[in-house]
Amino acid sequence: MDCTLRLVNSTTGNAIEAQNLVKSYDGKKNAVDDITFSVRKGEIYGLLGKNGAGKSTTIKILTTLIDPTSGSVNVLGYSPQKHPLQIKKRIGVVQQAESFDFTTVENNLKVYATLWEIPREEAKSRMEELLELFELTDVRKTRAFELSGGQKKKLQVARELMHDMEVLFLDEPTVGMDPIMRRRILDNIRKRAAGGMTVLFTTHFLEEADYICDRIAIMANGKIRVEGTSFELKSKYGGLRTLEITTPDSIVETEILKLKSALIDSGLAQDAMMEGRTLKIVGKGITKALEEILRLARNYIRNIESINLRDATLDDVFIEVVNNQ
Amino acid sequence: MKIPASIRLTYRNIMVNMDTGTMVFMLGLPALYLLVMGSMFQTLISGVSVNGETISYTHFLGPGIVAMQTLTAGNIGGSMLWSDRRWGMFEQLLVGPFKRTDYLLGIMFVAIIFTLGGSFVMLVLSEAISGGFILTAISITLTVLALVIGTILFSALFLIISTIAKTMQAYNTITILLFFILDFASSIFYTITPQTPLPVRLMALGNPLTYVIDVVRNSLDYTPTISTLYDLLIISVITAILFAIARQLYQNIKMGI
Structure with a gap:
């Protein structure tokens, strides 16, 4: 051969x-x-x-x-x-x-x-x-x-x-x-x-x-x-959105962890993380529950500089898949 | 023309070892032994008695330094496995177009080339300092044979250490200690006689370098006798045993962990 x-x-x-x-x-x-x-x-x-x-x-x-x-x-x-x-x-x-x-x-x-x-x-x-x-x-x-x-x-x-x-x-x-x-x-x-x-x-x-x-x-x-x-x-993870809340102040890590637990426990988001001064909240139903999420976030974030809602990236898919394994 | 894989690896091993540090270790240090130690002891020792003849200390030292190249080059060869494992090249080469045997042969070949090259330089230097070495077809053949077998022996020894040492500190400690014992508990720098302290004499008799030196010294300075062949036989047997162990340990190296 x-x-x-x-x-x-x-x-x-x-x-x-x-x-x-x-x-x-x-x-x-x-x-x-x-x-x-x-x-x-x-x-x-x-x-x-x-x-x-x-x-x-x-x-x-x-x-x-x-x-x-x-x-x-x-x-x-x-x-x-x-x-x-x-x-x-x-x-x-x-x-x-x-x-x-x-x-x-x-x-x-x-x-x-x-x-x-x-x-x-x-x-x-x-x-x-x-x-x-x-x-x-x-x-x-x-x-x-x-x-x-x-x-x-x-x-x-x-x-x-x-x-x-x-x-x-x-x-x-x-x-x-x-x-x-x-x-x-x-x-x-x-x-x-x-x-x-x-x-x-x-x-x-x-x-x-x-x-x-x-x-x-x-x-x-x-x-x-x-x-x-x-x-x-x-597309498969369609509906997955990322809400980015930028604050002028720094937030203590324990506060972020508390907010993350609150968001996940209430089923409003799949994940939340702080990147610099931007809090990223990832979830499927974010658009519908936007008001509720912001109300919850207000308990931990005093001042908000900007809010941005964007579509899923591969990062979001990755986080969703890995977290839901 | 297709160049065999082991030869290509030998070329690579030569290229990566052509640095100042290796050259000083390979040639500079033995040359200093020969020049500094030789001339210094020459002033203290009137002559060395070997096989019933009295020769100058530098003449005595020459064949020892020539034979010492087997230990030095064996260390360079065997240490390549340690270095390649430590710096990722072992795995990198083995995902290339090579078999494990090719890699092993590459190490052995480079060690032999370094021994023969280094020995030649040391022999020329010794001849220039003290002269009078017997260079016949038989003496050269026996010398080369002893050097090649000795190199395989010490490469195998350092390969064994490369496979079992877990940390760089452990590897360095073992090799430095071994170098000291093998170099100084041998007949490189002095004759082993009944007057030699018993522990040193026993260590020297158990030291394969002693037998390599004896073959080289007997070939270059005297007429080889049956005991020269016995010495050659002894180092061949030790080489076979050490190489078998080294090969087994080498084949068992687990990768990707």
Whole structure:
């Protein structure tokens, strides 16, 4: 059999498939708990969830680092347990944890190009392009461990893009980067996906997932709670609104907690949180119960500067899903 | 042309170790032993008696410093696993187009290359200082063989430590202690004779570096005898045992936790 032709599952056309996937590290608690999902070739699929939701464990199984406890997986038509090398030759992985060689930025890229057998001239031009794209040109002679957190992350992503791949696994790739760089990287990834590369992406920045992902799955406690396009999820959780009350004064945290309990207990909202001087109240029936909510909020907020009611964002969907798990 | 994965990893290991610190550790320190310690003790010791012959202290020290490269390079090789695990490169490389065996071979190969390179430099330096080493096909073959086996032995030893040490402090403490014991309870700096204090003599006899040094010294300074081959056999057996343990522990490293 010519293995190189098995770029996707021949029957389904999916680049990644996971069926009833379970992973338990200690035999008691499942880090990944019976999840089933698939990613089509050329699709950007987002796995969202709180820390410990099971996203990274899922990626580690798919990238052959760890074996699942049960269930089946295939990446590009190959089983990670049976044909790990066939998968590893065709994927790129940006791990959540820091990883770099103790040499200069430039050497990190050069060494990686050699490891992936990129022809010298090609490697040189790719390196220049990536150094430019990731704004690492000025620090090309700097040793990797001397870089800032964001620069190290940029180096990690740039290094991975030195070689060609069919599937790219990105585990929180933009941590520590400024918004302009984040957007630049996301656009680059989207361009590559348009060229047929499949991407599995995890992030804590939900606006990133909203921006880049074709489909999104939200994980909580090892399970996929919801899955769909960003539009579908927002529609599904339609009616979810966020009421933002900005106050000129700061409010004591205990007061916010009391208000949150009062709102949730009375069924007026699903969640409430303070961001700076803005109190955010998230719920489905906010529009109808606006007067009642404001009356309740008045008990804790003396002065109100502004009030804003807006539609659901992916953040709201995420909070709703995770809180109602 | 396809370059084998283990060779590509060896190249990577060389590149990441080509820094001033590693070079000082690999070449600077032994050279200082040879130059400073050698010349200082030379003024105190009129000569060293080995195999019934009296030779100058610097001439005695030369083969010891050459053989010491196995310990130094073995440490560099074995420590790569610790460093790669600590800095995320172990997992990163193993999600790349490599098998675990490729990674292990990459470590062994770089250690051997560093040993042979370092030993060559030390031999040239020793020859320049004291001269008179026997460089025949047999002496060179035996020396290279002892250096290669010794390097695998010490790489395996440091790989074992890399797999079992849980913290950087523990790793550093163990390696520093081991370095001291293996270096000084051996025949690098002095001969092991019946007059040597018993604890040191026992430690030296249980120290595989002693046997590596003996093979190198006997090959470069004298005509190798059957006891040279016995020494080689002893280090081969210890290497096989340590490598088997290291390989097992290495294969058992759990990832992604």
